[in-house]
Amino acid sequence: xxxxxLLAGSIGLAAGAATAAPFLLPKYDRxxxxxxxxxxxxxxxxxxxxxxxxxxxxxxLFDLKMSGKSVLLKPNIVDFVPGLGIxxxxxxxxxxxxxxxxxxxxSVIVAEGPGYQRDTQLVLFESGFQDELxxxxxxxxxxxxxELVKIKLCANYTGLGHLFLPRTVLSHDFVVSxxxxxxxHWSGVTLSMKNMFGVVPGTKYxxxxxxxxxxxxxxSILDVCATVPIHFVIADGIVAMEGNGPLAGTxxxxxxxxxxxxxVAADGTxxxxxxxxxxxxxxISEAAKFLGNASTKxxxxxxxxxxxxxxxxxxxxxxxxxxxx
Amino acid sequence: xxxxxxRTELKNALIKQELSGGGWSxxxxxxQAALEPTCLSLLALRWDSSPxxxxxxxxxxxxxxxNGSWPAFSGDDSEGSGLTALAVIALINNGEMALQTERGVxxxxxxxxxxxxxxxxxxxxxxxxxxxxDPKKFGWPWQPGTCSWxxxxxxxxxxxxxxxxxxxPDRVNLRIRRGEEMLLDRACPGGGWNAGNGVVYxxxxxxxxDATATALLALGGEQSNGAIASGLDWLExxxxxxxxPWSLAWSILALDAYGRPVEGLLARLCTLSDKGLLxxxxxxxxxxxxxxxxxxxxxxxxxx
Numbered sequence: 001x002x003x004x005x006l007l008a009g010s011i012g013l014a015a016g017a018a019t020a021a022p023f024l025l026p027k028y029d030r031x032x033x034x035x036x037x038x039x040x041x042x043x044x045x046x047x048x049x050x051x052x053x054x055x056x057x058x059x060x061l062f063d064l065k066m067s068g069k070s071v072l073l074k075p076n077i078v079d080f081v082p083g084l085g086i087x088x089x090x091x092x093x094x095x096x097x098x099x100x101x102x103x104x105x106x107s108v109i110v111a112e113g114p115g116y117q118r119d120t121q122l123v124l125f126e127s128g129f130q131d132e133l134x135x136x137x138x139x140x141x142x143x144x145x146x147e148l149v150k151i152k153l154c155a156n157y158t159g160l161g162h163l164f165l166p167r168t169v170l171s172h173d174f175v176v177s178x179x180x181x182x183x184x185h186w187s188g189v190t191l192s193m194k195n196m197f198g199v200v201p202g203t204k205y206x207x208x209x210x211x212x213x214x215x216x217x218x219x220s221i222l223d224v225c226a227t228v229p230i231h232f233v234i235a236d237g238i239v240a241m242e243g244n245g246p247l248a249g250t251x252x253x254x255x256x257x258x259x260x261x262x263x264v265a266a267d268g269t270x271x272x273x274x275x276x277x278x279x280x281x282x283x284i285s286e287a288a289k290f291l292g293n294a295s296t297k298x299x300x301x302x303x304x305x306x307x308x309x310x311x312x313x314x315x316x317x318x319x320x321x322x323x324x325x
Numbered sequence: 326x327x328x329x330x331x332r333t334e335l336k337n338a339l340i341k342q343e344l345s346g347g348g349w350s351x352x353x354x355x356x357q358a359a360l361e362p363t364c365l366s367l368l369a370l371r372w373d374s375s376p377x378x379x380x381x382x383x384x385x386x387x388x389x390x391x392n393g394s395w396p397a398f399s400g401d402d403s404e405g406s407g408l409t410a411l412a413v414i415a416l417i418n419n420g421e422m423a424l425q426t427e428r429g430v431x432x433x434x435x436x437x438x439x440x441x442x443x444x445x446x447x448x449x450x451x452x453x454x455x456x457x458x459d460p461k462k463f464g465w466p467w468q469p470g471t472c473s474w475x476x477x478x479x480x481x482x483x484x485x486x487x488x489x490x491x492x493x494p495d496r497v498n499l500r501i502r503r504g505e506e507m508l509l510d511r512a513c514p515g516g517g518w519n520a521g522n523g524v525v526y527x528x529x530x531x532x533x534x535d536a537t538a539t540a541l542l543a544l545g546g547e548q549s550n551g552a553i554a555s556g557l558d559w560l561e562x563x564x565x566x567x568x569x570p571w572s573l574a575w576s577i578l579a580l581d582a583y584g585r586p587v588e589g590l591l592a593r594l595c596t597l598s599d600k601g602l603l604x605x606x607x608x609x610x611x612x613x614x615x616x617x618x619x620x621x622x623x624x625x626x627x628x629x
Contacts, residue, residue: 081531116520118476119535121608122569145351145359145605148398164401185455185526203351203359204397206407206467206474207520214439214471248528316455316526 037262041304052095067104072172080126090132113143144202155226157219181237182245191267233266242313264292275312347384364411365610393428407467407477410484438473457524462506479543486627516555534572538579546629574615
């Protein structure tokens with residue numbers, strides 16, 4: 001080997017490394033995955049005032065230190081179509097608010113920025129949220145119209161670099177994602193992580209928040225969830241949705257509320273309950289590298305059992321591969 | 326019968342919510358001025374001689390981006406908001422046909438939905454066909470670099486129609502025609518409009534009151550067709566059961582523009598009140614504009 005060939009080889013190697021490095025480097029700033037995660041599945045057959053007791057028993061299985069904390073409950077409120085369970089049920093949200101108050105939280109609010117219906121007050125009124133929140137004296141913040149702060153994203157799957165996010169979300173100690181368990185025609189599923197699209201403000205990004213679609217829905221979920229931590233999940237799977245979700249699917253009773261201290265574990269569990277393989281859902285499998293645990297080996301099942309349904313949830317044709325069978 | 330006392334009450338509440346440096350935020354607990362409540366408030370106060378209006382017109386002019394657009398809120402990036410058209414409408418109706426308004430109009434004329442590019446049009450025509458729409462018929466996006474949607478398209482059409490009452494240049498005419506085609510293409514099968522997805526995976530989606538009303542206002546003066554007629558019918562039916570002031574106010578503005586009776590809806594709008602409502606400047610302003618359409622004229626009524 002001559003010195004010339006050695007030099008040429010070294011330059012080639014350096015150039016190759018420089019080109020490949022961006023693809024090999026992780027797209028997140030740090031690993032925040034816990035060593036183990038807890039999940040509890042509560043059986044519930046209907047929405048009623050009795051949910052609070054069941055929820056409280058399940059929350060006590062987690063070692064939550066709520067004393068003095070400000071809690072933000074983030075339900076999934078998209079639109080209202082009579083007879084179709086599109087939104088997280090208001091009775092479950094009210095029950096969660098009361099539970100966190102009893103656990104010692106300094107304050108509890110409900111906050112959401114509907115991604116489709118611009119008239120937030122209309123959807124709150126028609127979905128029953130307005131009455132329930134007023135009855136329980138729970139404040140509501142419209143995240144579409146809150147004060148906005150420019151925030152550098154803690155992951156770079158989209159290349160967006162930063163997003164404007166609502167000050168209310170950033171200033172709360174404990175964010176609880178409360179999704180409705182649904183299939184989704186663009187992302188496969190919409191669970192606790194996809195639910196966080198609701199913190200991205202319509203004032204800046206519109207109705208729908210189309211920039212998140214153009215940047216890649218799976219990628220946007222990862223960037224948003226890396227930047228706005230979800231501290232706890234209470235997923236409404238009492239009546240879920242299958243097929244052409246999130247707006248035009250079919251109601252499907254799942255009789256379950258899924259609780260977890262880890263959004264990735266929660267979403268992996270919900271996916272299994274829907275009859276899907278979580279590792280086939282890109283944002284769950286990628287989030288399992290740095291945000292939380294999707295593997296059952298790393299999840300402590302605190303209550304209930306994960307039982308796949310005999311017939312997996314229906315999906316649009318593009319997501320047939322998610323079904324476990 | 327218009328409840329003038331109620332109108333005065335709403336107007337006073339709106340003036341009270343003006344931010345100290347001019348402009349309005351959405352809610353009284355938010356101190357960051359936003360484009361939509363500022364523009365709607367200026368429209369609601371357009372006949373007002375108070376310092377509030379003068380100060381906030383100045384504020385709006387100062388908020389303009391170097392490229393002629395307006396940001397969505399104070400502190401936003403400078404690429405431009407899909408509600409830039411509202412700033413143009415507010416300035417025109419406040420007698421500010423100045424260079425800055427013209428620059429806003431220019432920005433509107435050169436801004437379009439991303440699907441207007443041949444590459445994306447090809448994608449939406451061949452591989453990405455789950456949402457039923459014709460990408461050749463494009464309007465305006467919420468943000469540059471994204472697709473056209475109903476609300477920014479409708480406001481942009483209203484702004485261009487108001488900016489060029491007569492003698493529209495060809496390029497303006499073309500944009501208005503494209504916008505009109507896009508709105509008609511995106512209508513929901515049963516009448517009305519939502520954000521812009523009428524049919525997804527073969528399933529018709531539900532229309533929304535405010536999107537339907539804004540689209541109908543933008544199509545004002547156009548030759549009546551099936552989409553306009555069914556949109557009006559749907560709006561008239563749906564507004565009867567609407568208890569949310571924002572949607573009800575927009576419904577009144579659209580129905581009035583087409584000569585449909587609105588007295589009953591106005592009477593109901595005047596009875597709607599709660600503390601939460603009075604905290605939202607954009608809703609307050611929309612209510613005043615709706616009440617005023619029988620008193621001072623409909624600010625969004627346009628001719629072809």
